[in-house]
Amino acid sequence: MIPEKEDLKSNYNVPNLERGLSIIELLATHPKGLTLSEIIQSLDITKSSAFRITNTLIFKNYLQKNETTKKITLTRKMLSLGISSMNEQSIVEMSIDIMRALRDELRESVMLGIVLGDTGTILEQVSSSYPVKLSVELGTRFFLHSSVGGKSILAFLPKDDSKKIIDSLVFEKFTDNTIVSKKEFQSQLIEVKEKGYAIDNGEDIQGIHCVGAPVFNEYGYPVACLWITAPHGRLPHGEFDKKGKIISKYAMEISTKLGYISR
DSSP states (O other): OOOOHHHHHHHHOOHHHHHHHHHHHHHHTOTTOBOHHHHHHHHTOOHHHHHHHHHHHHHTTSEEEOTTTOOEEEOHHHHHHHHHTSOHHHHHHHHHHHHHHHHHHHOSEEEEEEEETTEEEEEEEEOOSSSSOOOOOTTOEEESTTSHHHHHHHHHSOHHHHHHHHHHOOOOOOSTTOOOOHHHHHHHHHHHHHHTOEEEESSSSTTEEEEEEEEEOTTSOEEEEEEEEEETTTSOGGGHHHHHHHHHHHHHHHHHHTTOOOO
C-alpha cells in the first residue's frame, strides 16, 4: 500500500533539511542577499536554527557571508549545480534556428558545444553549404586547451571555476600550433575575454581553423559555445576578427533567448 502524501510528510520529513531548502529558495529570490535577521523574519524560524543551518551551508560553500554588510548570498557552487542540471536538449532547441542562420550567412559548418569537467562535448551541428564540408558525430568530445569551445567558456567562467579546470588540464600537443604552456593558455584567455571570441589556429587538427564565442545563461554564466569550423583556405587568419564579431552576434542571440540581459 502506497502511503498518502500527508503520511509521507509526517513520517519522513526532516525539519532542518526543509528549513535549509527554504533558506536557499528565499536567497534565490534575493540576489543581493539577506541578513540573518531578515531570513528569520521572512521564514519565521528560530534564531538558533537559522544560525546553525546558515553556518553549515556556509561551511559547505553553498552560501557566503559578507562580513561588512552581514548579507548572506548564494555562492557560485549553487549556480554551478543549477547549470549542471540544465537540460542540454533545451539549449539545442533554443540554438538550432540561430545556428542555421549563421550557417546561411557564413556558409561554414556551425557547432554548439558545452564543457563537462575537463573536456567538452558537441551537442549539435549544422553542416556547411559548401560541397567540401567538415562534420562530426554528436557527442564527440573535444579538448579544452586546443578548441574554441574550451577557450570561449573558460575565458568567461568565474576565476575560481576556471582555475580549477585549467589546473586539471593536460596540455597535450596535437599540431605545431597547439598551446602546451599553461601560462600562454591563460594569456590567450585574457585576450579571448577582451575580444569576445576565441580562435583555433589549427591547434587541434592541422589546417582546420575555428572561430567561436560563448553563450551565456540568465545569470551571465557561460553555458555553451557557438563556433564555425573550416579549412584554413576558407577561414584564413585575416578573416578571424570579422568572422569572430559575426559569430559573437549570433551567440548573443542565443544568450538572449536563454534569459541573458547584456549590460
